[in-house]
Amino acid sequence: MTTTLSTIDTPLHPAVDGVSLPEFLAEEDLPSREGPRVIQFREALREAMSEEMRRDKRIFLMGEEVAQYSGAYKVSQGMLEEFGEKRIVDSPISENGFAGLAVGAAMYGLRPIIEFMSWSFSLVAADQILNNVPKMLYMSGGQWGCPVVFRGNDGAGGQLGSTHSWCVEALYSNVPGLKMAIPSCPYDAKGLLKTAIRDPDPVFFLESERMLGDKAHVPEEEYYIPFGRAARLREGDACTIVSFGRPVNFCLEAWDELAKEGIECDVLDMRTIRPLDIGAVVRSVQKTGRVVVVDQSWPFGSVASEVVTQVCEKAFDWLDHQPLRVNSDDVPAPYAKGLEQAFLPHKGKIVAAVKRAVG
Amino acid sequence: MTTMTTASAKGAKRLSDSLPSEVLVGWLRDMMLIREFELRTMAAYQQARIGGFCHVYIGQEATAVGTIACVEAGDPVVTAYRDHGHALARGMSAEACMAEMFGKLTGCAKGKGGSMHMFDRPNHLYGGHGIVGAQTPMGAGLAFGHRYEWEVLKTGKKRLTLCYLGDGALNQGALHEAMNLAGLYSLPVIYIVENNGYSMGTSIERGTTMAHDLRAKAAAYGIDSIQIDGMDVREIYDRFKPFADDLRERQRPGFVDLKTYRYQGHSMSDPQKYRTKEEVAKYQERDSINRLAHHLLNEKKTLSERDWERMQEEIKEQVRVAMKFAEESPDPDPATELFADVYVNPQPNLSPTAEYRHGVKNPLM
Numbered sequence: 001m002t003t004t005l006s007t008i009d010t011p012l013h014p015a016v017d018g019v020s021l022p023e024f025l026a027e028e029d030l031p032s033r034e035g036p037r038v039i040q041f042r043e044a045l046r047e048a049m050s051e052e053m054r055r056d057k058r059i060f061l062m063g064e065e066v067a068q069y070s071g072a073y074k075v076s077q078g079m080l081e082e083f084g085e086k087r088i089v090d091s092p093i094s095e096n097g098f099a100g101l102a103v104g105a106a107m108y109g110l111r112p113i114i115e116f117m118s119w120s121f122s123l124v125a126a127d128q129i130l131n132n133v134p135k136m137l138y139m140s141g142g143q144w145g146c147p148v149v150f151r152g153n154d155g156a157g158g159q160l161g162s163t164h165s166w167c168v169e170a171l172y173s174n175v176p177g178l179k180m181a182i183p184s185c186p187y188d189a190k191g192l193l194k195t196a197i198r199d200p201d202p203v204f205f206l207e208s209e210r211m212l213g214d215k216a217h218v219p220e221e222e223y224y225i226p227f228g229r230a231a232r233l234r235e236g237d238a239c240t241i242v243s244f245g246r247p248v249n250f251c252l253e254a255w256d257e258l259a260k261e262g263i264e265c266d267v268l269d270m271r272t273i274r275p276l277d278i279g280a281v282v283r284s285v286q287k288t289g290r291v292v293v294v295d296q297s298w299p300f301g302s303v304a305s306e307v308v309t310q311v312c313e314k315a316f317d318w319l320d321h322q323p324l325r326v327n328s329d330d331v332p333a334p335y336a337k338g339l340e341q342a343f344l345p346h347k348g349k350i351v352a353a354v355k356r357a358v359g
Numbered sequence: 360m361t362t363m364t365t366a367s368a369k370g371a372k373r374l375s376d377s378l379p380s381e382v383l384v385g386w387l388r389d390m391m392l393i394r395e396f397e398l399r400t401m402a403a404y405q406q407a408r409i410g411g412f413c414h415v416y417i418g419q420e421a422t423a424v425g426t427i428a429c430v431e432a433g434d435p436v437v438t439a440y441r442d443h444g445h446a447l448a449r450g451m452s453a454e455a456c457m458a459e460m461f462g463k464l465t466g467c468a469k470g471k472g473g474s475m476h477m478f479d480r481p482n483h484l485y486g487g488h489g490i491v492g493a494q495t496p497m498g499a500g501l502a503f504g505h506r507y508e509w510e511v512l513k514t515g516k517k518r519l520t521l522c523y524l525g526d527g528a529l530n531q532g533a534l535h536e537a538m539n540l541a542g543l544y545s546l547p548v549i550y551i552v553e554n555n556g557y558s559m560g561t562s563i564e565r566g567t568t569m570a571h572d573l574r575a576k577a578a579a580y581g582i583d584s585i586q587i588d589g590m591d592v593r594e595i596y597d598r599f600k601p602f603a604d605d606l607r608e609r610q611r612p613g614f615v616d617l618k619t620y621r622y623q624g625h626s627m628s629d630p631q632k633y634r635t636k637e638e639v640a641k642y643q644e645r646d647s648i649n650r651l652a653h654h655l656l657n658e659k660k661t662l663s664e665r666d667w668e669r670m671q672e673e674i675k676e677q678v679r680v681a682m683k684f685a686e687e688s689p690d691p692d693p694a695t696e697l698f699a700d701v702y703v704n705p706q707p708n709l710s711p712t713a714e715y716r717h718g719v720k721n722p723l724m
């Protein structure tokens with residue numbers, strides 16, 4: 001495909017012109033989640049970026065250690081060799097600077113992917129990513145959008161302590177104008193990241209250092225997962241378990257344990273929380289009458305709070321028990337291994353919450 | 360690095376002397392338009408027809424007009440919140456600019472931005488920006504964009520971004536990160552400090568180190584820099600044009616300490632206790648508009664008194680028309696506009712309470 005920045009010199013309305021979204025298939029028409037092509041989560045991310053960068057030369061990747069070091073977490077390994085230093089760009093430790101650089105580059109017509117080594121470090125770029133990125137289209141009266149994908153590790157790593165364990169989803173998803181995707185497995189990571197790159201709006205894409213080595217089948221053929229469509233990973237009538245990102249995996253562990261006791265639940269992986277597939281939650285709650293929301297951010301004003309509120313607004317009459325939430329405990333992230341484990345939403349907390357809900 | 364005085368040495372042939380006289384008359388007209396526009400802005404603000412924060416450009420007209428005269432129409436310009444002058448100098452109609460401040464649908468941002476957020480895509484004005492210094496990494500990004508367009512996509516040309524900031528922004532981390540990136544990546548952006556001596560009520564000496572020679576800040580990032588007298592538009596052209604041309608050619612960043620002065624307060628609600636009337640009067644004696652008018656009327660004799668008076672009348676009328684346009688324009692309708700322009704791709708379930716949509720087309724597009 002020949003790429004030109006034709007939108008730059010020909011004034012177009014970004015809301016209606018020059019936007020080409022991929023074709024989205026129904027969930028059952030997507031390639032199989034089962035198969036022999038087992039790769040790591042980080043490789044799925046790399047494939048998503050590389051495929052899109054081959055398609056569209058406007059896309060570049062910038063971040064700390066993404067090029068010569070092959071990525072602090074090896075997500076971008078080999079990409080410098082394929083795409084060269086003009087498109088895989090090492091940045092200094094300067095988050096506010098390079099996040100703001102992405103804003104200007106995106107407005108000019110490029111499609112930046114910005115890697116935050118950790119979303120914890122995005123806090124020093126808050127003015128750019130919260131003031132400029134999501135508000136540019138509005139402030140400019142529809143003249144300029146800001147199609148940047150910001151991606152990186154979110155949530156507790158391995159004993160990283162309070163400042164490096166941020167879950168930014170509750171804070172950032174509060175801001176209108178941005179979209180947020182939080183995959184829980186390699187298959188979704190690839191399909192969602194490709195969609196994020198194609199989407200004309202800014203996307204905050206939250207990964208987890210703890211999941212980058214997770215392995216699963218990722219199909220050879222190209223696929224895109226639409227934003228705003230939850231995946232039902234387990235079925236059951238007892239309770240609806242709603243989660244996103246890494247804690248989805250804890251929910252699946254909890255499901256196995258609960259199933260041994262004959263308690264079978266729906267497990268919904270939201271995959272994106274802005275947009276949020278509340279319809280899928282409501283349909284499930286209409287069947288189960290119970291809901292437990294598992295969210296690794298702090299409870300006060302969290303995404304779990306939002307899901308619970310929307311369930312109450314939209315499915316109140318179907319509830320047989322008050323909605324429950326399982327968050328990280330409401331303290332700064334601790335360092336000691338045992339404390340950190342106790343702090344996070346884990347299988348034990350989820351099992352206990354579901355048992356409480358089903359009485 | 361050169362000093363402030365060389366180019367304007369008495370008797371020396373000046374670069375701006377080689378320009379057709381219409382160009383200089385055009386600068387005079389542009390500066391006069393900004394002056395008149397801002398006087399009417401102040402009046403409208405005092406009558407509460409303009410809301411929010413409002414920062415007028417009176418006194419600084421030469422800086423935007425003189426520097427923008429040195430670049431191409433397609434070069435990006437981005438600035439801070441004292442942005443009406445840049446918008447007009449870049450070619451935005453007085454109607455769209457005033458209507459924006461009146462919060463009207465016909466404003467450059469459909470009434471969603473206000474005084475601090477003048478955006479003009481057809482004229483490559485990438486905004487006035489409200490947070491001090493926030494536009495400086497964006498300036499690096501715009502330069503990254505056109506350098507990438509030229510080098511990687513091979514569809515562009517050697518462009519140059521102008522990124523304006525006030526002297527208050529010198530103390531924001533964003534600027535220093537941006538200048539480091541610009542130096543490191545060799546990004547063709549010129550950081551133009553419109554140094555009016557005060558960040559709100561704090562004089563520059565009280566706010567920043569090396570206030571007597573700001574070029575030291577650029578030197579730390581390997582960025583070429585000059586100081587220019589910002590009260591003389593010909594001087595700006597003489598000095599800034601070769602500086603900008605050279606940076607464009609070499610695709611390197613630059614930094615300009617453009618010494619200027621605002622005659623009015625920082626914003627419309629500033630009692631100005633931090634400076635004396637005598638200080639303001641001293642700068643008004645060096646007023647950029649009077650100086651250029653004097654030059655064209657009495658030295659060059661390329662403008663007659665009659666034409667000068669006619670020009671002033673025309674500008675007054677032009678701004679009167681803009682005021683009338685702003686007053687009579689429709690308000691944005693909350694039913695169609697409140698939830699529009701939040702997302703380019705406003706898919707369902709982005710909000711528990713809002714249904715986002717596309718609004719009316721921006722009047723500039």
